[in-house]
Amino acid sequence: MLVRGPSPAREDSPASTAIPLTAAPVHHAHNNKKRKHNALASHTATASPAPSEPGSSSLNPAENVVLPSYHDLATRPRLTISRHPVFVPLDERSPYNSTEQLAFNRIGFRYMPAGLAPPGTTLPFRTIESAPAASRVSWEDRSPFVKVTQDGLGLLGEKGFRSARCNAPVREGKWYMEVAIECGGGERQADAPPNKEGAHVRLGWGRREAPLNGPCGLDGYSYGVRDKTGEKVTLSRPRPYGRAFHSGDVVGMYISLPPLRQPNKNDQHDPAHVHRERIAIEFKGQEYFESLEYPQSKEMIALMDFSRKPADSAPVPPSTKKSATVKNVPERGRGGPAKPEPPPSRALPTLPDSNIAFFVNGESQGVAFRDLYDFLPLRAAANARKVAREKSRAREGTRQHKENPFDDGCIGYFPFISLFNGARVRLNPGPDFAFPPPPDVDALLSGRAKNEDDTRTWRPLSERYTEFMEEQWALDATEEVDARVEAAQRDELQRAEDAKKEKRERKRTQADSRKRAKREAELAAAAAAAPAPLPEPSASASYYVPKPEPEGEPKPDIGFTEPPAALPMEEDMRFGPDAPLPAFVLSGFAGDEGSPVPTGASTPGVQSGYGSELGDAEIDAEGDAEEVDVEPEEEEEEEDPYDPYRASNYRSAMRMEMEEDE
Structure with missing residues (x-):
């Protein structure tokens, strides 16, 4: 069990308690696993009004978008309880409603209400409750074809089998709740045609991987009991169990789980480690945490293969005769490349000493299921982890959903109710029950003597909701501490990087100064060693002209003894x-x-x-x-x-x- 943390003070505001009854068009969240989110994307939309504020009935329907950056969140209201969904009654006299302006859990995606964190925190969003803050059916974790009352306890089914889960999972311990059948067991409506099947109910416990558009017990992720025959069913295989129940009966559901396994500190890939992978988005004026749903494992899907051959049956040897219509090409013939061997199947662990039992009008029907499958995700293979790391590196710079191989703190076994063709039920999570079970249910189921002090060994499911929310807030506090540590480490790394950069710049500046001084010294030395340049002739300079000899002076002898007689031509x-x-x-x-x-x-x-x-x-x-x-x-x-x-x-x-x- 997670350590409980103090519950934050709730703000009593009209935005948290008002329940509008205005209809609005339904626009479901887009179901695309390749959707990418930028955590700091700019968003110019204004804050949506609370349901009790003017303008709440004219919310513009839009697809889910990423919440704005931190500096734009100041304009949004800070709520401790999420806005209530818009209830649209089926008719004027019907207490059942369809809910709109709501993000339903779809195949592959899961949503949980989120709100702005208190000022001064590192993480901008935190987990908040949704009204009414009590154990009930989940507004988001149900099929849209399951209609609800405004208190979340009355359910009405439409058409084929559709299912809904409650808002708090069971992870360990012994828990009990009741479901009153208002219309079921094959009862027909007054205006129904004679050839139409009547209303039916399946009740039980299921994990998050169980589909909402199918009945309880469809696969190995849920365990249920049928109203028509009283049979127990899982993996779509009915088995005899108890007596049938009809309209007016009260069915008690009991589950016993062993203590939650603690993770191995020396094994970083142990699925028991608690880690959450979720992104805050805005959907129609309400903040949600969006996360990938745990996928169904191929090992669990293989259990649904009814045509499997026995393990000890020998395979038929291949024929050596060539087909007359198929060519012996490399891709299809015997000479083609061998197909890679499929990865080995992982073992499906179970929870020892776990069991599920049902009561009809206070009468025990005995243990229906023992050694339930463990709700922790299967250990991811080494090659799958390598591929996930490569994808995360390729997507660096963007926020994209990735599968979570660890416990996110919200897994376990949920009360799982499936309704068919107008069936109606009402939930009773306690603590007051119409047919309370004995204090020691395990002693009754096993046939051993009960406790002498007559102390109660089980707890009503109504207490689980408060405990679950405290677990979520404790995880929020842990993530806040981790975020502060990571922020401090990032700041320290940034300061070290800035110091290194400053040191490099200083060294570069000093080196440039030394190079400049050396170059100037070389130029000065070269200028000192060079000869003085000749003066440039001026424009007024003239060529030398010899002065005429003074008169009366004899002319010098030029050295000729006698003049030549004749000069040659x-x-x-x-x-x-x-x-x-x-x-x-x-x-x-x-x-x-x-x-x-x-x-x-x-x-x-x-x-x-x-x-x-x-x-x-x-x-x-x-x-x-x-x-x-x-x-x-x-x-x-x-x-x-x-x-x-x-x-x-x-x-x-x-x-x-x-x-x-x-």
């Missing part, structure tokens, strides 16, 4: 770097061996026309050069020292000198 001269110089040139510099050939520009008092800016000049008798106003020529490239035109320039200068001397 230019066409007779050989050009090129290997051509010899003329004889008159060599004779004039006979004393200067190894010296370069003089030019007009290098001779004192002679101005050369090559490379000068003067252009064509007139040389007067005193040797002065008079500049002629002509257009300046473009600067020519430097001449090759072996260029023949260099010699011709030289001869022109010599010719002018000789003319002056004459």
Whole structure:
């Protein structure tokens, strides 16, 4: 048994107690197992009014949506008891109603009322009750074809067998309740056609995996008794048990379960560990916890196979004759790949010393069932856990439902009532019964002597509801503590990550500073070692022009012993770097061996026309050069020292000198 926690104080508000009678269209929750939820999705819908507030009768029907993010929840009312479903009476005089604006448990999905948690908590939602807060039929855990009274104790069936479960499961201990048959046992309605079957009832105990659109005892997840014959039934196999019951009878239902098994702390995959997988959603103005329902195991489904062969029967050997109509292809023939072996069946554990018994008008019918199947989920195989982990990694960033291989605290055996063709019953969870059983029911069923002190060993089911809600609030408190620890760990990891990031940024900044300083030092050293650049010539700079010699000074001897008799013609001269110089040139510099050939520009008092800016000049008798106003020529490239035109320039200068001397 879970540790009981203090029950939170209930707020007495009109939103928690009012019961409207306004009809509204029914829109069931969408049944899609691949639905994904984003826990922080933005939601702009305003808070829905409470049933007693104005506008409660005009709720806009909508599909179930994920609740808004935390900062948008301040606009929603904070309830401790969920809004009551909208009751629509079948007619003006009928006490039975259909319920709308409600999330019914569907195949594969389960719903439980949720509400905003108190301020200052880490988790935004918590489990809350639904009115009336007492043991009754569950508003959500029943077929919509089962009509109810507003106190949740009167039930009316329609059409075929439809079922409903009560709102608190039995997980351990001995419990008892009564069901009064108002219409059953094959009774016909006054206006029913003669060929129509009468009303029938099946009563018993069932788990959450038992389908609501079938009768009690349909499979191994429920155990029941039939009103028509008094037979007991499970796995759809009727067996003789007790006497039949009809309209006006009171049937007592008794169940005895062993103490709840404690989980193995060293086995993290033990299904006895309590863990809840649920997502808070909004459905038509009411918050719900939505979770995947436990699926039916293939081992339990295999028990329903009536055509199974005995285990000791030998298989028929395959025939070696080929079929005339089927080709021997690899996929279908004998040469095809072998099919993988199915996973081994898991053992279906049972609850030792457990039993179910029924009473009719206070008369014991004996033990109907012993050693019930354990309600804990079967242990998940290792490969199934691996696939679940891979799927969870692939879905990272989104909230998606996943199967829960552990006990969620809401499993057990529920009172299970099935009604057929207009059958009516009324529940009596106690503590006052029409036919109370003896204090020690087990002694009566086993035939042993009763207790001497005459103490009661069983409890009325009415006490189970309060105990169950305390268990749920204790789980809420445990999850809140775990959430705070996880939040503190996340904050610590975030701070450590921020510190590491800051340290990396600081090291990066220091490294960049060192690199910048090193680069600047290298640039400064390179600039100091480089030679000083030459000054750029200014626009006002001019080429050098030699000054004319002063008058009266003798002209220097240019070194010629005698003028040449005749100069060779230019066409007779050989050009090129290997051509010899003329004889008159060599004779004039006979004393200067190894010296370069003089030019007009290098001779004192002679101005050369090559490379000068003067252009064509007139040389007067005193040797002065008079500049002629002509257009300046473009600067020519430097001449090759072996260029023949260099010699011709030289001869022109010599010719002018000789003319002056004459």
